[in-house]
Amino acid sequence: MKRWRLQVASALLGTFFFLGGGFPLLHADAADMSRGLTKESSPMSLSAQVFETGLPWNWLFSSLQKPEEHRVYVVPGGQSIGIKLHASGILVVGYHLVREGKESISPGERANLHVGDVIDSVNGLPVKSVQQVAKFVEAAGEHKQILQLGYHRKGHSYMAKVRPLFDDETGTYRIGLYIRDSASGVGTLTFYVPTNHGFGALGHVITDVDTGEPIDGKGQIVHAAVTSIDRGESGQPGEKRGLFVNENRILGTIIRNTEFGVFGVMATAPDHGFFSNPIPVARVDEVHPGPAQILTVVKGQKVEAFHVLIVKAQKQESADIKGLVVRVTDQRLLDETGGIVQGMSGSPIIQDGKLVGAITHVFVSDPTEGYGVYAEWMLRHLALNSKELGRLMRGLSEGSHSIA
Numbered sequence: 001m002k003r004w005r006l007q008v009a010s011a012l013l014g015t016f017f018f019l020g021g022g023f024p025l026l027h028a029d030a031a032d033m034s035r036g037l038t039k040e041s042s043p044m045s046l047s048a049q050v051f052e053t054g055l056p057w058n059w060l061f062s063s064l065q066k067p068e069e070h071r072v073y074v075v076p077g078g079q080s081i082g083i084k085l086h087a088s089g090i091l092v093v094g095y096h097l098v099r100e101g102k103e104s105i106s107p108g109e110r111a112n113l114h115v116g117d118v119i120d121s122v123n124g125l126p127v128k129s130v131q132q133v134a135k136f137v138e139a140a141g142e143h144k145q146i147l148q149l150g151y152h153r154k155g156h157s158y159m160a161k162v163r164p165l166f167d168d169e170t171g172t173y174r175i176g177l178y179i180r181d182s183a184s185g186v187g188t189l190t191f192y193v194p195t196n197h198g199f200g201a202l203g204h205v206i207t208d209v210d211t212g213e214p215i216d217g218k219g220q221i222v223h224a225a226v227t228s229i230d231r232g233e234s235g236q237p238g239e240k241r242g243l244f245v246n247e248n249r250i251l252g253t254i255i256r257n258t259e260f261g262v263f264g265v266m267a268t269a270p271d272h273g274f275f276s277n278p279i280p281v282a283r284v285d286e287v288h289p290g291p292a293q294i295l296t297v298v299k300g301q302k303v304e305a306f307h308v309l310i311v312k313a314q315k316q317e318s319a320d321i322k323g324l325v326v327r328v329t330d331q332r333l334l335d336e337t338g339g340i341v342q343g344m345s346g347s348p349i350i351q352d353g354k355l356v357g358a359i360t361h362v363f364v365s366d367p368t369e370g371y372g373v374y375a376e377w378m379l380r381h382l383a384l385n386s387k388e389l390g391r392l393m394r395g396l397s398e399g400s401h402s403i404a
Contacts, residue, residue, distance in 0.1 A: 072379060073278035075269050076348040076355050077189030077201070078295025078303040080226055082244035083262065085206055085219035085254060086182045089118035089152070090133055093210035094178035100165040106176030111160040113177065114153060116211045121150035130181050137164045141173025183208065183215060186224040186242040188296060188346035190261065190358045190378065192269045194278055199252055200378050202261045202346040203360040204321070219254040221264070222247050223271065225301045232338035232367030240343030245301065260321065260373070261346065261358075263382050274303040281375050282354035284323065287313045292326070292351035294359060296344050298336050306330035310351065311369070319380060324349070324357050324372035339368035349375075 092115055097104040113119075121127060122136040140147045141164035149160045164173040183206070190200045201221070205214045223245040232238030252266025274295050289312060293305045312325035326349065328339045340362040349357040349372055358378065361371035 071280040072193075073195075073280055074191040074193050074355055074375075074379075075273060075278050076275050076295055076350060077191055077199075077270070077346070078274055078297065078348055079189045079270050079272050080186055080224040080240075080242055080297045080301065080343075081189050081201060081251065081270070082184065082186050082222040082224040082242075082247065083201075083206070083219060083254065084182065084184045084222070085215050085217055085257060085262075087118065087180070087215050087217040089120040089181075090127055090130060091180050091208060091211065091213075091215070092117045092119065092151075092177055093180050093208060096174075096176055096178060098165045098167045098174040098176045099169055100167065105165070107162050107165055108160075108175045108177035110176075111149075111162045113149070113151065113160055113162075116208075116213045117151045117153045117158075118216070119149050119151045119179070123148050124150070128181065130179050133179060137175055138173050140164050141166060147175070178210070180208070180210075182217075182219075184244075186226075186240070186244070186343070187262075188344060189221075189270060190346045190348055191281075191355060191375070192266065193382070194269070197265045197267060198263065198382050199266050200261050200263050200346075200382055203358045203373055203378070204261060204345060205259045206257050206262060214259075215257055217257065218264075219262075220250050221252045221254060221266070222250060223301065226297050226299055226343070229298060229337050229341060231336075232341045232362065234365055234367065237362050237364060237367060238338050238341035240298075240341060242343070258381065260319075260378060260381050272301045272303055274305060279350070280354045281379055282351065282356040284316055284374050284376050286354065287324070287351060287356045287374065289313055290351070291329075292349055292356065294326070294328075294344075294347045294349050296347040296359075298333070305350070306333040308349070310349070310356075310372075316374065316377075319377040321360065321373050321377075322371040323374045323377070325369065326359065326372050327369045334368065339366075340370040341367070 092113055094115060095106040095109045097106055119127065119133065122133060127133055136147060147162045147164065149162055151158055151160065162175050164175050167174045187202045190203065192199045207214050224242050225245050226240050226242045228241045230238045251270050252264050254262050254264040256263045289310050292308050292310050294308050295303050295305055297303055307330040309327045309329050310324055311327050314323045316323050328334055340359060344359050347359040348355055349359065355375045357372040357374045359370060360373050363369045
């Protein structure tokens with residue numbers, strides 16, 4: 001998203017930084033980040049329902065406006081987490097030419113399928129994985145049949161007829177589409193709510209790295225570690241690099257990928273926390289310019305606290321993604337990272353013993369400064385209920401990326 005009225009350029013912090021192999025599988029707001037010099041990018045939101053006490057979600061909403069004894073308490077995060085996000089269908093991420101004799105075409109493109117379309121059925125049968133689509137393509141090709149692909153685009157459903165072609169180069173039948181059913185990367189946990197096992201992370205939407213479109217789906221989170229950091233410089237945001245740790249140990253289930261972050265449930269607070277006990281969430285009107293700390297990982301899995309200065313705290317009456325301007329003042333963090341880098345998005349901001357927000361953007365021209373979002377807005381958009389909790393804790397299967 002761009003709002004050209006802003007005078008300072010900022011970049012969404014690529015919450016999904018590079019994995020061990022160095023291939024950027026996924027990041028948030030891909031279009032803005034890939035260009036780097038944007039006038040503005042975007043970030044986050046939440047709300048919660050207390051399962052165990054049976055209280056309605058607006059209890060949490062109203063608690064943010066009540067006296068000290070009624071405050072909402074959360075365990076601040078800062079941990080690096082691995083994220084596996086599964087699309088609700090099969091995402092079209094590109095085209096490729098299929099060579100059959102003297103002709104080279106993309107049957108899928110010719111059938112008017114667009115990058116960003118989500119295929120949800122083949123010949124009237126639902127599909128959830130690229131392997132399913134590949135089997136349909138091969139079978140139709142061998143029997144000289146036409147495939148009927150059901151798909152949706154911008155909320156509307158369509159049907160396309162595609163005839164698979166035999167690719168002379170690969171010796172298989174193809175329809176000329178790059179497709180993907182999942183994506184993965186490493187980000188930062190913002191908070192965990194002990195009363196209902198809810199969590200919030202990242203601070204902004206996850207989009208597909210190829211299409212730039214938000215991924216509509218669910219997924220899982222696991223532990224992750226930072227392996228190295230590329231320092232930020234003026235005009236070039238830095239980044240964390242990391243990998244998954246104990247990938248088979250599922251920490252939690254993602255139920256929602258929103259403009260304000262990813263949210264879901266986890267059975268217990270994750271390991272390596274800086275805080276062992278919950279702290280209160282600050283109301284927007286309590287946050288003020290002045291000293292604060294951020295929690296993040298710069299090496300391995302160790303969460304550390306670093307000094308920052310809240311330069312500006314907007315007095316917002318409704319949820320918005322950029323309420324805070326934050327400057328890094330901690331010399332060690334400046335030496336190691338150059339300031340705010342991609343991968344810090346979602347890092348909790350602590351002031352006066354309260355969780356006040358999360359880091360979301362870095363100023364491209366000055367990596368020592370960036371934007372943050374208020375924690376209250378995140379909390380107001382975490383909407384979980386007991387039915388979701390039971391279903392989601394069962395987890396989701398892992399997906400892949402392929403060519404059809």
